[in-house]
Amino acid sequence: MTAAIEMRGITKTFGPVKALTDATLVVQPGTIHGLIGANGAGKSTIIKILAGIYARTSGTVTVMGKEMGVITPATIEAEGVHFIHQDRLLVPTATVAEAIFLRNEPRFGPFISYRQMNRQASELLRQYFDMELDPRTLISDLSTAQQKIVQITRALANKAKVLVLDEPTAALVKKEVDNLFVVLRRLKAEGRAIVFISHYMAEIEEICDVVTVLRNGSDVGVVTPADVGIAKIVEMMTNRDASEMYPRREPVIGKPALSVRNLTVAGAFQDVSFDLYEGEILGITGLLGSGDKDLLKALFGQVTPDSGEIMLNGKTVHFRTPVQAVRNGVAKIPEDRRAHGVATGLSVGENISLASLDQMSSRGFVQRDAEARNVDALIAELGIKTPGRHTLVKNLSGGNQQKVVVAKWLSCNSQVYLLDEPTVAVDVGAKVEIYNLMNRLALEGKALIFLSSDLEEITEMCDRTLVIYRGEIIAEYQRGEIDANRLLAVASGAALNQKETA
Numbered sequence: 001m002t003a004a005i006e007m008r009g010i011t012k013t014f015g016p017v018k019a020l021t022d023a024t025l026v027v028q029p030g031t032i033h034g035l036i037g038a039n040g041a042g043k044s045t046i047i048k049i050l051a052g053i054y055a056r057t058s059g060t061v062t063v064m065g066k067e068m069g070v071i072t073p074a075t076i077e078a079e080g081v082h083f084i085h086q087d088r089l090l091v092p093t094a095t096v097a098e099a100i101f102l103r104n105e106p107r108f109g110p111f112i113s114y115r116q117m118n119r120q121a122s123e124l125l126r127q128y129f130d131m132e133l134d135p136r137t138l139i140s141d142l143s144t145a146q147q148k149i150v151q152i153t154r155a156l157a158n159k160a161k162v163l164v165l166d167e168p169t170a171a172l173v174k175k176e177v178d179n180l181f182v183v184l185r186r187l188k189a190e191g192r193a194i195v196f197i198s199h200y201m202a203e204i205e206e207i208c209d210v211v212t213v214l215r216n217g218s219d220v221g222v223v224t225p226a227d228v229g230i231a232k233i234v235e236m237m238t239n240r241d242a243s244e245m246y247p248r249r250e251p252v253i254g255k256p257a258l259s260v261r262n263l264t265v266a267g268a269f270q271d272v273s274f275d276l277y278e279g280e281i282l283g284i285t286g287l288l289g290s291g292d293k294d295l296l297k298a299l300f301g302q303v304t305p306d307s308g309e310i311m312l313n314g315k316t317v318h319f320r321t322p323v324q325a326v327r328n329g330v331a332k333i334p335e336d337r338r339a340h341g342v343a344t345g346l347s348v349g350e351n352i353s354l355a356s357l358d359q360m361s362s363r364g365f366v367q368r369d370a371e372a373r374n375v376d377a378l379i380a381e382l383g384i385k386t387p388g389r390h391t392l393v394k395n396l397s398g399g400n401q402q403k404v405v406v407a408k409w410l411s412c413n414s415q416v417y418l419l420d421e422p423t424v425a426v427d428v429g430a431k432v433e434i435y436n437l438m439n440r441l442a443l444e445g446k447a448l449i450f451l452s453s454d455l456e457e458i459t460e461m462c463d464r465t466l467v468i469y470r471g472e473i474i475a476e477y478q479r480g481e482i483d484a485n486r487l488l489a490v491a492s493g494a495a496l497n498q499k500e501t502a
């Protein structure tokens with residue numbers, strides 16, 4: 001059988017950085033092919049070479065048996081290969097229909113037939129995604145999940161033979177992921193080839209027929225997840241044993257750092273009360289829309305509570321803006337880091353220093369040496385893969401950009417840290433580095449709130465866990481009292497009759 005995609009001997013250098021060395025990727029029609037590897041392994045780079053975004057330094061690319069010379073986005077699309085990139089977004093001012101039919105608009109003579117375009121867009125969305133979406137909606141009004149769907153629909157409208165998805169699920173909730181998988185299986189059954197990049201090993205196991213593992217810019221194996229198992233694949237990726245995931249610490253709990261009393265934000269959560277202690281990692285978990293994220297926003301001055309009280313070290317505070325929260329020693333690592341966390345046009349060092357400038361500057365001067373030392377220490381501690389602190393963040397891999405944001409907020413010496421899904425889209429190794437940092441902060445006497453939808457992470461890392469359900473705290477557990485499966489049941493409201501209210 002002719003391979004849908006055959007990339008051999010692919011090498012790519014960016015100045016001194018060798019992103020790919022003699023890498024191979026061969027994808028057969030009618031298969032879902034996983035591409036996995038640690039942050040910075042070269043996944044996005046090999047995909048961007050195929051997409052004609054980067055020119056390869058050397059190597060050959062064949063699509064359906066046809067050898068491609070210089071690839072441009074237009075020539076590769078003409079071969080029926082379509083991409084959902086990790087970091088490229090749609091034009092926000094286009095409508096859904098315009099985005100779907102970009103460069104392929106149905107015409108009536110020389111004119112674009114908007115009526116036909118809107119109708120076809122609606123049909124495709126309904127047919128593949130069972131989705132009723134007004135085709136005249138602006139892209140900027142769509143959720144991340146809807147934008148991904150529009151990108152995939154565009155590929156379908158163009159009768160894609162190969163669909164490449166770079167971390168499509170990172171911003172999706174479970175149900176959206178399930179819907180996406182239904183569509184991918186259907187495309188596979190139609191004989192199309194799919195390349196699927198993800199850091200979620202459970203997804204890889206669920207959806208991929210075969211997986212290429214990249215490590216440090218080279219392929220280190222092509223395996224069938226069903227045969228070798230995920231633990232083995234993780235080992236190939238990182239060269240480390242997956243069982244050392246959760247580093248231990250002996251908690252030393254001090255006095256209350258943050259106290260919340262009867263806090264209410266109408267429509268989001270009500271009557272929430274709890275204390276967070278120095279040296280403590282407090283988990284908060286709940287289903288999507290349970291109010292956990294709104295609670296963090298209220299604590300960080302992004303939302304004004306309707307009633308109730310927030311106290312820092314026993315003193316009532318009213319943060320009207322995040323800046324006030326930061327000045328008072330509260331830091332937050334935001335979840336949507338691409339949109340809010342990182343300035344991609346600035347260097348790694350500048351980004352890490354941004355949040356802490358206040359603290360570093362003495363009488364108006366930034367103490368450059370102290371700053372540089374601090375930045376270098378964090379780069380090393382988090383294992384950020386970069387030639388140095390002067391590299392622009394936009395030149396880092398997606399996961400390494402996330403680590404920069406984590407470093408940025410950890411660099412400001414705060415008392416309370418609000419961590420909103422800090423490990424989303426980072427690889428297994430980087431997760432461990434973030435866990436180690438959390439433990440270090442707690443041992444220094446800082447107080448941490450840890451929000452995560454990965455319940456194993458919560459049960460393994462937190463000293464105590466609060467479960468929030470429909471805006472109310474319905475249960476509280478000490479470390480070791482509950483496992484991830486039961487926690488999920490409680491968070492889903494399944495165990496409400498055994499309520500153990502805080």
Ligand SMILES: Nc1ncnc2c1ncn2[C@@H]1O[C@H](COP(=O)(O)OP(=O)(O)OP(=O)(O)O)[C@@H](O)[C@H]1O
Pocket residue numbers: 014017018019037038039040041042043044045046086385386394395396397398399400
């Ligand atoms: N435009 C660029 N300029 C310089 N270096 C780059 C550029 N793009 C990527 N790199 C480097 O190439 C290497 C591979 O990056 P790539 O984005 O392919 O990783 P990845 O496997 O997609 O990682 P992630 O899981 O974090 O998205 C990294 O070391 C990265 O810093």
Ligand SMILES: [Mg+2]
Pocket residue numbers: 043044045086166397398399
């Ligand atoms: Mg990437």
